[in-house]
Amino acid sequence: MRNLKAYRTHIGKTQKEVADYLGIERSTYAKYENGSSEPTFDTLRRLSEYFNTSVDELMGFEETRPVPSTMDKAAIKAAFWGGEKDLSQEDLEDMWNDVERFAAFLAEKKRQEKGHD
Incomplete structure (x- = not known):
C-alpha cells in the first residue's frame, strides 16, 4: 500500500x-x-x-497525484503564492481577486477558441 x-x-x-x-x-x-x-x-x-x-x-495500479479531499479559498490562495501561508488579509483578498481575474481570462479564451472552431 x-x-x-x-x-x-x-x-x-x-x-x-x-x-x-x-x-x-x-x-x-x-x-x-x-x-x-x-x-x-x-x-x-x-x-x-x-x-x-x-x-x-x-x-498502486494507477498513477495519479494525491488530491486534497477539500479545497478552500485559503489553500488555493496559499498555493497560488508558492505555499506562503503567513499572508495578511489584504494580501489574501488581492490574491483571490487575481485568481478570479485569471479564471475569467481563461474562460474568455476558451469561448474565443470555440468560436474559431
Whole structure:
C-alpha cells in the first residue's frame, strides 16, 4: 500500500486520525502503510472515500497525484503564492481577486477558441 502514507501526509492527517475514521487501532493502520498487513476490500473502499481517490490508485495500479479531499479559498490562495501561508488579509483578498481575474481570462479564451472552431 505504497500510496497510503503519501495521501495521508498530503492532507496533513496523522495515522491515528485515519485509524479513528476507520474504527481500527493506529498500529493496524501503520501495518497497512508499511505493507506488513493488507486491509479488507471494505477498508480499502473507505480509505478511497477518505482520500478522495480510487481503490486502484491506493493499490498502486494507477498513477495519479494525491488530491486534497477539500479545497478552500485559503489553500488555493496559499498555493497560488508558492505555499506562503503567513499572508495578511489584504494580501489574501488581492490574491483571490487575481485568481478570479485569471479564471475569467481563461474562460474568455476558451469561448474565443470555440468560436474559431
